[in-house]
Amino acid sequence: MTRLPPVPYEEWDTEALRPLTGGRKAPPSNVLGLLLNHPDLARAFLTFNTHLLARSSLPDKTRELTVLRVAWRRRCRYEWAQHVLLGRKAGVTEEELAQVRTGAGTLLNRAVDELDTTSTLSDATYEELTAELDERQLMDFVFTVGAYGTLAMAFNTFGLELDPGLDDRGFDDGAPDGGGRTDDGGPA
Numbered sequence: 001m002t003r004l005p006p007v008p009y010e011e012w013d014t015e016a017l018r019p020l021t022g023g024r025k026a027p028p029s030n031v032l033g034l035l036l037n038h039p040d041l042a043r044a045f046l047t048f049n050t051h052l053l054a055r056s057s058l059p060d061k062t063r064e065l066t067v068l069r070v071a072w073r074r075r076c077r078y079e080w081a082q083h084v085l086l087g088r089k090a091g092v093t094e095e096e097l098a099q100v101r102t103g104a105g106t107l108l109n110r111a112v113d114e115l116d117t118t119s120t121l122s123d124a125t126y127e128e129l130t131a132e133l134d135e136r137q138l139m140d141f142v143f144t145v146g147a148y149g150t151l152a153m154a155f156n157t158f159g160l161e162l163d164p165g166l167d168d169r170g171f172d173d174g175a176p177d178g179g180g181r182t183d184d185g186g187p188a
Contacts, residue, residue, distance in 0.1 A: 002158070002160070004037060004159070006031075006032075006036070006160075007033045009028045009033065011036075012025075012032070012036055013042075015039075015043075016036060016040075016043045016046075017032060017036070017042065019046040020050050029163055030078070030163050031078065031082075031155070034154070034155075034158060048147065052143060052144050052147055052148075056140040056144065057134070058140045058141060058144065060090035061087070062141075063140075064086050064092055065087065065092060065096060065100060065108050066108055066112055066144050066145060068084065069109055069112040069113070070116065070144075070145055070148040070149050070152060071083060071148065072101055074116075074149060074153070075156070076151075076156055078162055078166075079155060080170075081171065082166065084168075084169075084170065097170060101173060107128055111141070111145075112145055115142065116145065116149060129141070
């Protein structure tokens with residue numbers, strides 16, 4: 001159920017979207033329409049989020065597996081569907097999607113889970129990550145978890161609906177693992 005409907009496409013403020021689009025008219029998207037309910041917030045957030053999505057030092061596949069784990073834990077259907085598409089383009093396999101859904105003990109899953117649960121990383125996980133990621137990548141990783149957690153919170157709270165044609169297959173496969181949320185938004 002949509003609580004805050006997206007701004008209709010014909011009413012979009014293209015200047016507020018400039019950090020993402022460079023001034024070009026973006027195709028219709030419920031997430032952009034939602035953000036345009038608050039153009040100043042949209043402009044500020046999209047500046048930050050565009051870095052994470054397009055200029056991050058993380059490899060694309062690492063970024064997408066990270067976002068997918070956040071989406072799964074937060075039970076955010078829109079974020080999941082959108083990033084399954086992006087993840088597949090970045091080389092994420094069906095096996096890796098299953099590992100995200102089941103909470104398999106991969107380094108990325110463990111690190112996302114720790115950050116999402118405790119807002120920090122254990123010394124052991126931090127050490128493992130520093131063997132894989134440099135300082136900038138580690139910062140981009142932590143900020144990606146935080147930003148997409150914020151987006152999931154907003155999408156779930158405002159009842160953001162999927163864009164037409166966006167496929168959420170796999171989102172309802174199995175119950176969320178211990179870190180997930182239930183369909184009513186409460187803790188699992």
